[in-house]
Amino acid sequence: MALKKKPVTGMKDILPAEMQVREYVTNQIRETYGGFGFHSIETPCVEHIENLSSKQGGDNEKLIFKIMKRGEKLNIEEAKEEIDLTDSGLRYDLTVPLCRYYSNHAASLPSPFKSLQMGSVWRADRPQRGRFRQFVQCDIDILGDGSRLAEIDLILATTTLLGKIGFKGYTVRINDRNILKGMAAFCGFSEDSYDQVFIILDKMDKIGMDGVEKELIEAGYEEDKVKKYLSLFESTTPDASGVRSLGETLKGSLEDDQAENLAAIIDSVTGIATSQFSIQFDPTLVRGMSYYTGTIFEIQVEGFPGSVGGGGRYDKMIGKFTGMDTPACGFSIGFERIVTILMEEGFTVPGSQEKTAFLLEKGVSDELTNQVMKEAMEERAKGVTVLVSQMNKNKKFQKDGLLKEGYTQFKEFYKDNMK
Known part of the structure; x- marks a missing residue:
């Protein structure tokens, strides 16, 4: 039986052109939010099933990718309910993991704690434009500040970021x-x-x-x-x-x-x-998560259905872990939706490095090959992106493809001479 070359439904392969945009947006996120004093953290993609099913995630709890118990803990014959077969699941958002993280490490963290978290999450949802079953979320949260300074800071940081990437x-x-x-x-x-x-x-x-x-x-x-x-x-x-x-x-x-x-x-x-x-002010704004306790917000971009970001205050959630309520407020941008919009608009990453392609005719000598590789290394040391590649038979088609990738300069090397 032939192996399947397409990705699993609701998940996708990312081609180089999109990856360049994703990396640019990621860099802007880290730079901008870092300038507002947010600390980057990371949590595991797998969470305890009890945490994921604690009635804090709203409808997302119906969409959990659950992980079966392993080894001797998995006893299918004696299992009576689903909980007997599973003990963990893939996280469906970054908020539940953050609350567990903070509850576990609060003594080692500054107060208030300004968190920046980026990572993949998984939901067994129906795929559609800008929505996947595996997707990247980007959250900033302020834990331990019950004043409106937290909301103001979160909104200013998020809108500053969106402005920097052209929204x-x-x-x-x-x-x-x-x-x-x-x-x-x-x-x-x-x-x-x-x-x-x-x-x-x-x-x-x-x-x-x-x-x-x-x-x-x-x-x-x-x-x-x-x-x-x-x-x-x-x-x-x-x-x-x-x-x-x-x-x-x-x-x-x-x-x-x-x-x-x-x-x-x-x-x-x-x-x-x-x-x-x-x-x-929109008094009809509800937001589905049951854990919100106060301010809630969403970002609406004209021409794009749904929101491209949202969040709010959830002052009761950390208390589910610690027994003591802690003020908390967060703002999440829809990373995938933002990238989708940028790609559909033909966004070009600004200030990209100069890109040069060195094309070698098949059969050039080792001496010339080494000379070309040395020249490429010298150019790279100057900050130029240099691709060294064998020249295809259809050179025009090859160059057209490289132009789409942002290569603007070409240097060709032949067995007998160089152009």
Whole structure:
């Protein structure tokens, strides 16, 4: 039986042109986030199945690539449930591993701790444009800072990075889970109905206000409560004053400082940021992860479905490991989606080294070959990228391919003479 040459469904081989873009973006990430004081860390790609299945990862927990027990621990005959067969799995995000990492090493880390983590994650998801079953995530997180300084720093760092790699005109949508709950409480929804209400609200960008109203009523909620609820969204403006105005409306259903905290984040980012983007209050923003406890945000790029980044505050998650809650807030960029956008736009890595190709005719002498190799080494020492390769019969086709790879200078060496 012939071996399969295509990669596994949902995973992909990366060709040199894309790899060059990926490496450029990776370098910009490390340089930019390093300038904001974030420390690079690394965690294993395999996590304890108990951690991955702890009801902190939302729908991602349904998409775990689970790993079977090994050796004498694997007893298929006596297994009654799936848990009897598995003890670990591939990580589906970087947040759960980070919380375990911090819980294990907090005594050796600075406080607050600013973490930068890049690495592959795996989800048994349905592949589509910009979404794979194996993909790279890039997270920055601030652990141990409960003030809004963390959110401001994360948004500024992320938008500075996007500006450096050429993104502009995008939108950072921002909300707060407490405001979501306050709006629902103000309109008379019971606390045990919040999750269902928010799931329907999260469809706003797909089905519109009328669609949300219809689904809420069909779900059994009273029409007067639904109409009161939706009127809040219609009357709110997407700026800091809109947050403050909504805070005044929700008095009694929202703690006094929560609306002001979000408005102050918007004001600070608007006044400080150097990149070209807008930050907008979006009271319909929900984000699916159940572990978010406060501020939440997403990045929306025009013409690209879904978000290309997101995050928020998750102050209760580390406490699941340590028994003591620790303030935590993070922002993740969609590395694969950003690379997809850049590739589709024909992005060229700026400031690339000069690239020269030395082409040797087949059969040149060892003496000439050594001479060429020595000259190539001298050019490389000057910072020039030099490819030494045997000349193909179809030289034009070979050169056309090298031009696509960024080679601009060619030097040809023949058995009898040199051009």
